[in-house]
Structures are given as C-alpha cells and as structure tokens.
Amino acid sequence: MSVTLESACELHPQVAIRPEPFGALAYHYGNRKLVFLKHPDVVAVLQDVASYDSVADTLRAHHVAPERWDAFISALSSLETSEILRVRQ
Amino acid sequence: MSVSNLTTQLKGGLDAPICLTWELTYACNLQCIHCLSSSGRRDPRELDTAQVKNVLDQLRDLQVFYINIGGGEPMIRKDFFEILEHAEHNNIGVKFSTNGTYITADNARRLATMNYLDIQISMDGADRATNDAVRGEGSFDTSVAAMNFLRDANFGPFKISVVMTRHNVSQLDDFKKLADSYGAQLRITRLRPAGRGADTWNELHPTQAQQREIYDWLIAHGDNVLTGDSFFHLNAFGESLPGLNLCGAGRVVCLIDPIGDVYACPFVIHDQFKAGSVLDDGGFAHVWRESDLFLSLREPESAGACTSCGNYDSCQGGCMAAKFFTGLPLDGPDPECVIGAGESLLKSATVTLIPKPSMNHSRKVSITTGGHA
Ligand code: SF4
Numbered sequence: 001m002s003v004t005l006e007s008a009c010e011l012h013p014q015v016a017i018r019p020e021p022f023g024a025l026a027y028h029y030g031n032r033k034l035v036f037l038k039h040p041d042v043v044a045v046l047q048d049v050a051s052y053d054s055v056a057d058t059l060r061a062h063h064v065a066p067e068r069w070d071a072f073i074s075a076l077s078s079l080e081t082s083e084i085l086r087v088r089q
Numbered sequence: 090m091s092v093s094n095l096t097t098q099l100k101g102g103l104d105a106p107i108c109l110t111w112e113l114t115y116a117c118n119l120q121c122i123h124c125l126s127s128s129g130r131r132d133p134r135e136l137d138t139a140q141v142k143n144v145l146d147q148l149r150d151l152q153v154f155y156i157n158i159g160g161g162e163p164m165i166r167k168d169f170f171e172i173l174e175h176a177e178h179n180n181i182g183v184k185f186s187t188n189g190t191y192i193t194a195d196n197a198r199r200l201a202t203m204n205y206l207d208i209q210i211s212m213d214g215a216d217r218a219t220n221d222a223v224r225g226e227g228s229f230d231t232s233v234a235a236m237n238f239l240r241d242a243n244f245g246p247f248k249i250s251v252v253m254t255r256h257n258v259s260q261l262d263d264f265k266k267l268a269d270s271y272g273a274q275l276r277i278t279r280l281r282p283a284g285r286g287a288d289t290w291n292e293l294h295p296t297q298a299q300q301r302e303i304y305d306w307l308i309a310h311g312d313n314v315l316t317g318d319s320f321f322h323l324n325a326f327g328e329s330l331p332g333l334n335l336c337g338a339g340r341v342v343c344l345i346d347p348i349g350d351v352y353a354c355p356f357v358i359h360d361q362f363k364a365g366s367v368l369d370d371g372g373f374a375h376v377w378r379e380s381d382l383f384l385s386l387r388e389p390e391s392a393g394a395c396t397s398c399g400n401y402d403s404c405q406g407g408c409m410a411a412k413f414f415t416g417l418p419l420d421g422p423d424p425e426c427v428i429g430a431g432e433s434l435l436k437s438a439t440v441t442l443i444p445k446p447s448m449n450h451s452r453k454v455s456i457t458t459g460g461h462a
C-alpha cells in the first residue's frame with residue numbers, strides 16, 4: 001500500500017472534486033482522468049485529509065469505525081495511484 | 090459499489106454533465122457526407138462572444154471540468170482563441186475537433202502554449218482516396234499538414250479521430266500506425282445516422298461482419314484507443330469493452346448547439362430531443378436539472394423488444410439516436426444489433442416514417458457519395 005495510517009496526505013493540487021448524488025467526481029486536469037468516488041465518507045475524508053498530520057488522525061476525526069480503516073487505506077492507496085491523492089512532502 | 094450499480098446511478102442523472110459537447114458554429118469549409126450536424130452555412134442566430142463567455146462562466150460554476158468543442162468547423166470563428174482562453178482562465182478543459190484547415194504553423198504554436206487543451210483532427214480514411222471520398226478533395230492533405238504543424242510546434246499528443254465506416258474498418262491497423270508515427274492517440278467512434286449521416290447511413294455504416302471486426306480489434310487494442318464509449322452495443326458479442334456502458338443522453342451527455350439550444354446528445358438534433366436553451370431564464374443549469382425532457386430520460390427505461398434477449402445487460406439496446414433516425418422504436422434493438430434483431434425490424438413493414446433532423450445548414454449543393462470500388 002502506498003498510503004499508510006501514518007501518511008500525511010493531501011488532494012493533488014491539479015484535482016477538482018464535484019459532489020454528485022452517488023458521491024463525487026474527481027477530475028485531474030493534468031492527466032485528464034475522471035474518477036468516480038462512490039462512497040460519501042471517502043469523499044469527506046479525501047477533502048479533509050490535508051488538515052491532519054496523518055490518515056489515522058483524519059479517520060478518527062471523521063468517526064470512521066476502526067474495523068473499516070483497512071478498507072479506507074486501500075481506497076486511499078488506489079486514489080494515490082491515480083494521482084487524485086498524494087503524500088505530502 | 091459494483092459497476093452496474095454505478096450505471097444505475099448515472100442513469101438517474103448527475104448535477105452537471107460529464108460529457109458536454111458544444112458546437113460553436115454550423116459554418117464549415119468542408120461538406121462531409123456524414124456530418125452529424127448537417128453543417129455548412131453559419132446560422133445568423135449564432136451565440137456571440139459575450140454570450141459564449143457567459144455560458145462558459147455558468148459551466149465553471151457548475152464545475153463542468155471539461156467540454157468538447159465541435160461544429161461545423163469551430164476554428165472558423167474569429168473569436169475562437171478568445172473563447173479558448175476564456176475557458177482556460179476558468180479552469181474548463183477543452184477538447185476540440187477540427188478538420189485542420191485553420192491549423193497553420195502560427196496557430197499550432199499558439200495552441201501549443203495553452204493548458205488543458207486537447208485537439209482532435211478528424212480523418213475518415215488512412216489514405217487519400219478513402220478519406221477524400223467522405224470529406225472532400227484535398228482534405229487528407231489538409232489533415233496531414235495540420236498534424237505536421239502540431240508536431241513541429243511540440244503540441245504534444247493530439248488525437249486523430251475517425252468515424253468507422255464500411256470503407257475504413259479494414260484500415261484500423263493503418264490508422265493506429267499513423268497515430269503512432271505522430272505520437273498521437275487514435276480515437277474511433279461509431280457512425281450514427283444523424284444529420285447528413287442519415288442520408289448516407291445505408292451506404293456507409295459497417296456491415297455485420299465489420300461490426301465483429303471492430304469489436305475484436307477493440308478487445309485487442311482497447312486500452313490504447315479512445316472510443317468515446319460509443320461501441321457499447323457491440324458488448325453483446327461477449328466480454329464488455331472498456332468504458333461506460335449506457336446511453337448517456339440527458340443523463341451524463343448533452344449538446345449545446347451554435348444558437349444555444351440544448352439537446353440530449355450531439356446525435357439527436359431534433360425537436361423531440363431539445364430540452365431548452367441556454368438563453369432561457371435559469372440558463373443551462375435550469376435546462377440540465379429541470380427540463381421535462383431530461384427528467385424523463387433519467388427515468389428507468391423499458392427494454393421493449395430487447396426484454397427477451399439475454400444480452401440486454403451488456404448492450405443496453407444500443408444507441409437511441411441510431412434507433413430514432415432509422416425509424417426504430419426507442420425501446421427496442423439498435424439498427425446494428427449484433428444478433429440482427431434491428432435489421433429484421435427495419436426490413437419489416439413497421440418502419441414507415443423516418444424523422445428528419447430539425448436543423449439543416451448544408452450548403453445548397455448536391456451531395457454524392459464518393460467513388461469507392
Ligand atoms: S443517443 Fe446514442 S450517441 Fe447519444 S448518448 Fe445515447 S448512445 Fe450515445
């Protein structure tokens with residue numbers, strides 16, 4: 001996994017997010033990729049992750065149940081692969 | 090959420106379109122025999138620069154990430170670069186389709202400096218004879234000149250856009266080679282019987298055997314070739330092609346025409362599929378979100394005569410525009426249905442009245458299909 005609980009992350013600066021009835025659309029202006037985000041709570045975490053020192057802090061602040069953390073890490077990792085999310089330098 | 094759940098969600102409609110086509114003008118220097126918008130002459134009611142910019146501002150507010158610009162020949166507009174720059178400043182990506190005539194060395198350099206810009210050069214044959222039979226004499230050389238200018242200006246990977254016809258299916262490998270030689274990306278789309286394409290459909294649309302050829306070719310090359318998700322009716326052959334598998338008309342797709350009318354998709358320029366105008370009160374957002382037509386297109390549809398076919402999940406009954414302009418019922422099989430259900434319906438006596446497009450800006454010259462052996 002490219003993203004771990006300790007990672008400090010942010011939305012990629014070339015990405016815009018548009019809320020939709022099913023969740024949200026994320027669009028990367030650089031690589032022109034359109035990604036469907038189908039879980040509203042993933043969208044909320046994604047939009048907020050830059051305000052926290054780690055993914056774990058973000059999940060805690062969003063009251064994500066610990067048994068779902070693994071699923072979030074894999075969702076965020078795949079978003080990192082499509083350059084929607086990136087690890088802060 | 091599974092893929093099919095996403096399809097269901099998308100069918101219910103989005104807050105704003107994903108794939109918005111905007112035809113900036115009906116004017117065109119060419120007279121292609123399959124033109125989807127029957128272009129040729131400029132419409133005097135064409136939106137002016139201020140109106141175009143106002144609509145772009147609306148699209149920015151709706152977070153429409155990118156738009157497809159077409160025509161007619163969009164570069165014929167004197168304010169073309171001004172429009173591109175306004176879109177760029179408002180973070181709206183633009184992909185525009187052009188026949189290449191106005192891509193001079195100077196214009197290519199100017200285009201190469203812009204961000205969020207994709208260019209599609211239209212071609213209909215991988216050689217001069219095949220191409221010019223559809224697009225007119227000299228058009229092959231024009232496209233090639235434009236591509237050379239873009240390459241010399243270091244524009245980057247542009248796109249070569251081909252509508253598949255009976256005469257060019259056998260050239261798929263050649264198109265791919267041509268694109269590769271420019272570091273360009275190949276895009277192939279489906280011919281629909283829209284605009285002048287309705288008049289030439291019978292001679293131009295691929296045969297049943299060629300449909301299979303397109304499908305097999307896409308299965309082999311699909312990841313490197315763009316299709317605008319336009320071949321989903323071929324999914325009935327087996328494994329699904331990559332991309333969205335649904336008719337997006339009024340759900341994720343729409344068209345703004347040169348005078349500001351909003352249609353469900355670029356291939357249904359007909360009053361029955363006109364939802365309103367960007368000039369109406371409430372502008373584009375109101376048309377997209379509230380028009381009776383678009384709301385009804387987002388209702389679950391009936392599969393009609395396709396209900397008994399096991400392929401419906403994968404092929405969705407095909408393309409609404411293709412059915413409409415061949416006179417087939419919208420809730421039945423596509424005219425190019427791979428098991429032949431559309432063809433046999435077309436042969437039966439039930440198809441009597443074939444609708445004509447509501448707009449026709451063709452120049453007043455006779456159009457003949459070119460000299461194919
Ligand atoms: S009518 Fe045809 S071309 Fe238009 S969105 Fe539907 S499937 Fe696509």
Ligand code: SF4
Pocket residue numbers: 325394395398399400401402404405406407421422423426427428429430431
């Ligand atoms: S009958 Fe309908 S669902 Fe079946 S393959 Fe033909 S168009 Fe598709």
